[in-house]
Amino acid sequence: MQFLKFVFSFLFLLQTSKVSAQHVSKSNEKMQWFADAKLGIFIHWGIYSVNGISESWSFFNNYINHDAYMKQLEGFGADQYNSQEWVNLIKESGAKYAVITTKHHDGIALWNSKAANATTTIKNSAAKKDLITPFVNDLKKAGLKTGLYFSLPDWSYPDYDIFTRERKRYDLKKNPKRWSIFLNYYHTQLKELSNQYNPDLFWFDGDWEHTSAEWQTDRVRSLLQNKNPEIIINSRLDEQGDYETPEQGVPIVKPTGSYWELCYTMNDSWGYQPYDSRYKSSNMIIRTLIDCISMGGNLLLDIGPKPDGTIASEQVKILKDLGRWTNKHADAIYGTTAGIPKKHVNAKTALSKDKKQLYIYLDFKTTHGIVLSGIKSKIKKVDVLGNDAPVETTKLNDTDYIFDIKEEQFDKDATVLRVTFSGEIQLSEEKDEPISFQTLFEVTPATDFTNLNLSTLSSNLNDGINIFDNTNLAADGKDFKSGIKNSKKSINEWVIKNAEALYKTKAGIPTGHYQGNTVLSADKQTLYLFLEGEPTGPISIKGLENRISRIRVVGQGTMLNHEIYNKLYWSKIPGIVYIDIPKEILDTHLTVIAVLLDGPLKLYRENVGAIESNL
Incomplete structure (x- = not known):
């Protein structure tokens, strides 16, 4: 009997593991x-574009009262809205999917919702239009995937418990009947969206206001x-999501997680705000996309159309510039996986699915070659995407290479x-020997390895290996002697010039x-960047919590400007520091930038999640 119990238990566990494996496999397929x-376009469109104010949050935070906020319905005409033009632009950008706001926290539905007491653009706005249907139809015709943004909170709905930051309509624990009315309302709207549009993805927002049980997320x-077994859901349907959504x-x-997507604005606003001119450059956006690709994620780049349905020229330009780059480099974008560790090459990277191709993204130009190290695999070919000219390859040893790229x-x-x-x-995990004084300073007759x-x-210095410790090097480089006979002049000059970054x-x-x-x-109050x-474009530092006192070029003293993007003033998460680098200050061999901080270095390395409060 005991034996039979054991066999039964074993078979049960085996079957359970098979079901679990099948579930994982099915999930991976969808x-x-x-x-x-890799690239999607987010669209924040609503009545908030009329006054150019924060979507929903402006009345929630009492910057404007609710009546004044809703009065924007009268100015929301969408009279120049052309969904086909939007889709054409999205497709030109290289995006493979789009996510549009069907309803933000203000509760205004952009489709013809029949749910009781629904506020819609077709009934209540000057537009008198269903704005979602034509867009979704054109999106599907273009072969792009459809994503629908839906806010769980509805601050305008009379039976939702929360109204503004200062006001609640009721306590749902004391008045579960009203909460039940709201649940039925929002579930009805989700059924409408699901049945009418059969989207590929639902992008939820606002789950922080209630528990999973209260939302009834399961x-x-x-x-x-039930409508679409393959539906993908983001992480903001508490405990029910398929992928993570870091924000900004x-x-x-x-x-x-295995899957993630960065949602990101072009300037500082999600919706259209005419006076927000802090647009990132196209170059910065392209390099942000590369950042996401190199870590195996997606970029969901936001646009905010105007109340008439047109898209601001600054946003159009960025999308078109993005399209130029994605069209040229499609092989290195779509279907790729996360790249290799930085120690192998000083650049962002990605791999093809079969791991037989390595893509190296170079956001700088150099006449000195690109070093790829620690590679055990045999190289068949090296080329530059979008250019047929050959790439000269020099094999330094069994695992290390230099690739020379022509200016054009x-x-x-x-x-x-x-x-x-x-x-x-196949990567070699062997650590290279640190460079010695002899190797650094010696003159090589055949090849210049400066x-x-x-x-x-x-790289050695970055790892804490400083060969200048216990030498006669001073902070100002004065009277430095390498001690190497016939030492290389260019190296000696570079060391003296950049001594403060070595001492x-x-x-x-x-x-x-x-x-x-x-x-x-x-x-720890000065951070030195090797460039x-x-x-x-501008170089960037992420996760720097310190204030920057000044930035200068080592050995020259030239002061450099910097800007901080994506810093939300109420959030502890630091923004991204961008430093402009004029061509004139560049060192022939290796430039060093000194970043003076307001105190010992402090870094932020936590996960960046959803924005749950917008003051």
Whole structure:
């Protein structure tokens, strides 16, 4: 009998594990298009564009009273709305899906909702139109995936418990009947959206206001899956989501989930705000996309149409510029997976699904070659996407290579170098020996390895290996002698010029905060950035909590400007520091930038999640 019980238990566990494996496999299948897409377009459109104010939050935070906010319905005409033009622009950008706000927290439905007491654009706005149907129809015709944004909170609905930050309509525990009315209302609206549009993705928002049980999220998921078993749901349907949704801040470390998407504004606003002119450059947006791709994620880039339905020229330009780059580099975008560790190449990278191709994204130009190290696989071919000219390859040893790219092969925003292997890429985990004084300073008769050696030096310094400790190097470089007979003049001059970044400096900051190598001063108040080549746009630092006192070029003293983007004044999460680098200040070999902080270095490395409060 005991034996039979054991056999039965074993078979039960085996069957359970099979079902679990099948569930994971099925989940992976439905997520494949999303994982391959890499780029989507977010659309925040609503009556808030009339006054150019914060969507929903403006009345919630009492910046404007609710009646005045809703009066914008009278000015929301959408008289120049052309959904086909929107879709054409989205497709031109290279995006594979779009997510449009069907209803924000203000409760205004952009489709013809028949739910009781629904406020809709067709009934209540000057537009007198269903704005979702034509867009979804055109999106599907274009072969793009459809995403619908839906706010769980509805601050305007009379039977929703929360009205503004200062006012509640009722306590749902004391008045469950009213809460039940609201649940029926929002579930009805979700059924409408699901049945009418059969979207590929639901993008929920606002789950922080109630618990999963109060929202009845398990019921919502079942409701949506009954119509479409393959429906994808974001992480903001509490405990029911398929992928993570960091917001505004580009992740410093790769999110833990298998699938994730950064939702990101072009300026500082989600909806149209005419006086928000702080647009990021197209170059910055392209490099943000690369950041996401290199970590295996997606970028959901936001646009905010005007109340008449047209899209601001600044936003159109960014989408078109993005399209130029994505069209040229499609192979290095769609269907790729996260790249290899930074120690192998000083650039962002991604891999093809079969792991036989490595894509190296270069947001700088250089005449000194690109070093790829620690590669055990045999290289079949090296080429630059969008350019047929050959790439000269020098094999330094069994695992290390230098690729020389011609001036005309560089892209103005980001060049993509493709390395094709004979099989799956195999990486060497062996640590390279730190560069020695002899190797650094010696004159090599055949090949000039100045840049390679300085790059290796900066990498060693970044790891806390400082060969200048216990030498005669002073902070000002004065009277420095390498002690190497016939030492290389260019190296000697570089060391003297950049002595302050070498003298008693300590290991740099962790990977993810800055693309290149770094070191810290002994008091940890100056961060030194090593910069190879000529950047195509401003260089960036992520997750820096300190205030910046000043930024200068080491060895020159030239002061540099910086700007901070995506810093929400009420949030503890730091913004992204962008530093403009004039071409004139670049060192022939390796530029060093000193960032003076207001105190010892403080870094933010937590996950960047959904924005749950918008003051």
